Amino acid sequence: MSSPVRVKICGLLNAEMAVYAAQCGADALGFVHYAPSPRFIEPAATAMIVAALPPLVGTVSLAVKVSAAEALTMKQAAHTDVIQFYGSPDEYGVLLQADPRAIFATADEQIAQQVLAKFPQAHILFDGATEAHGGMGVQADWSAAAQLAQQTPLLLAGGLTPENVALAITQVSPWGVDVSSGVESTRGVKSRERIAKFIAEAKRGTST
Numbered sequence: 001m002s003s004p005v006r007v008k009i010c011g012l013l014n015a016e017m018a019v020y021a022a023q024c025g026a027d028a029l030g031f032v033h034y035a036p037s038p039r040f041i042e043p044a045a046t047a048m049i050v051a052a053l054p055p056l057v058g059t060v061s062l063a064v065k066v067s068a069a070e071a072l073t074m075k076q077a078a079h080t081d082v083i084q085f086y087g088s089p090d091e092y093g094v095l096l097q098a099d100p101r102a103i104f105a106t107a108d109e110q111i112a113q114q115v116l117a118k119f120p121q122a123h124i125l126f127d128g129a130t131e132a133h134g135g136m137g138v139q140a141d142w143s144a145a146a147q148l149a150q151q152t153p154l155l156l157a158g159g160l161t162p163e164n165v166a167l168a169i170t171q172v173s174p175w176g177v178d179v180s181s182g183v184e185s186t187r188g189v190k191s192r193e194r195i196a197k198f199i200a201e202a203k204r205g206t207s208t
């Protein structure tokens with residue numbers, strides 16, 4: 001049976017835009033706890049946004065190149081539901097023990113396969129960035145992503161936009177899609193119009 005593709009809007013910086021994305025149908029919202037990203041937000045500020053959100057909207061803390069312990073501290077301070085982890089597979093394994101829903105993010109298919117082989121319960125976000133973190137607007141390898149999507153409920157990121165997300169869903173069949181730069185008017189500044197269009201286009205697709 002098919003179901004609507006889940007949509008995550010990432011890199012939010014204020015409650016107004018976060019609430020708007022939720023009202024448009026976003027299933028989850030992401031917050032970047034990584035400096036010097038233009039989308040960086042302190043965990044404490046994230047907690048205030050989370051408190052303003054409607055119920056049943058997932059929240060995700062992005063942790064980059066930190067230890068599992070540091071990532072968990074960020075999540076606790078931000079009051080988010082899940083950690084999206086850019087880092088070593090070993091640290092991710094430690095993280096899974098405390099946060100079984102933690103997401104491992106990578107642009108490397110081989111690393112993704114290694115993580116799945118070691119941790120079959122892993123949740124994988126497949127990105128297009130080559131600098132060990134997302135938000136760069138680099139398109140992922142959709143062919144590799146399609147292979148991964150056959151093995152695990154995959155979250156596809158990297159270079160997605162309102163203009164290409166429907167095609168990406170058709171070619172990859174991901175469990176969900178994740179966007180940041182693709183719904184911005186300028187780097188780090190979200191566009192209401194592009195958020196609404198992205199969510200509408202993504203929700204047209206289905207995932208098995």
